[in-house]
Amino acid sequence: MDRGESWTRREFLRRTAQAAALLGLAGRAFPARASAIGPVPGTEGFHWRSVSVRHVAELRDWMDKLDREGRLSADKTWRGIIGSFQYALPPGMADTGSLVVMSLPLANAAITFRIAGRSRRVWVPSGYADDGRGLDDFRGLLYAAGIAAAADDLPRARLPLKQLAVRSGLAAYGRNNIAYVEGFGSFHQLLAFYCRRPLEDHWGPLRMLPECKGCSVCLRECPTGAIRRQDFVIDPARCLTLYNELPAPIPSWVPATAHNALVGCLKCQLRCPANEEVQARTVDLGEVPEGETAALLAGRIDGSLERVLKKRLSRVSGGDDLAYIARNLKLLLAGAGPEPGPRP
Ligand code: B12
Ligand code: SF4
């Protein structure tokens, strides 16, 4: 895969310092907040690509085409999320402007619960553990690197980010419909900002990850049949993540053995050959003592315990809703899902 604008940490620091000096930004606090789980060792920095804003309508056209062909799910929750994309350009954005799509490396994490004298490690997939960074930190990266001018407010682009990343040449689609970026595999976060500056237009066709040719590991691993043999587009209504991120009851057709993480699912990524080299970077989120685990599981959450638990679980997005975390943990324990460890 073409690496595009990819930086090692040393190069990243050199170029950002240079750009900051050029822009008169030297001394700017960046990143603005300390990271709670820290950068992924060896993969600090980010990858990015730009396309012209003139292509935004083409992102929507592709979605509409899939819909007309009957390839998109009718699931209401999923439709609600997809319906929130905003294809109109932000106010005042000229068609000479650009979209900058960023990929930031993430690590999977593990949290340990003490239960009945034993330690039970549980996966917290990449993207759910809060690393302490916010949108302004990411904008800060673009300013400091000289990609965007300091005067540009960089409105966030609420668009289908995987499609955008693949069209820009930054990523390629895996058969699991997750976007893979060289050096990060599937474990990274995508973000996009509108930028008023005309940047190089990398727009191109959708690409599949070369490793997917002849491979069906994710298709076999998916515990709920969301990845389809007959259609590249997955069925989101069969994806465990659509349900376990929400407090609503998990549908009864989901097998008891499907649950494998405190929230989300890692099954289609863990054994993926394209993740082989990037997968060993699990971050430890510490241990929840026996008393707190027992109370969480029993739903006996009084005021002081709630404060302690929220503090521990605040690194899990949505960690303030302890009821759904408790439900997921119970399901995981009952189904004897896999424990975090070396690549299976
Ligand atoms: C809706 C959504 C979900 C829904 C539905 C997923 C889905 N596939 O639609 C649910 C809640 C289930 C979900 C789950 C997950 N999600 Co999610 N999700 C999103 C969201 C908001 C939109 C995704 C979207 O556009 N779906 C619409 C479908 C139609 O598009 P698509 O999935 O890109 O599919 C394309 C291909 O099928 C392609 N296509 C069709 N035919 C063909 C043929 C060929 C040959 C090729 C190459 C392509 C191709 O066309 C489609 C459109 O381009 C994005 C954030 C964002 N703003 O984009 C995050 C996002 C995609 N999610 C993310 C993550 C991490 C996940 C999970 C891994 C979380 C977890 N650990 O459990 C799982 C993975 C599930 C999976 N296998 O896709 C990350 C992905 C980062 C990455 N590395 O790609 C995103 C980008 C969030 C972020 N900001 O980082 N997610
Ligand atoms: S498991 Fe195989 S088919 Fe699935 S995304 Fe990875 S390389 Fe592609």
Ligand code: SF4
């Ligand atoms: S996240 Fe889990 S349920 Fe969803 S497609 Fe991947 S393996 Fe299947």
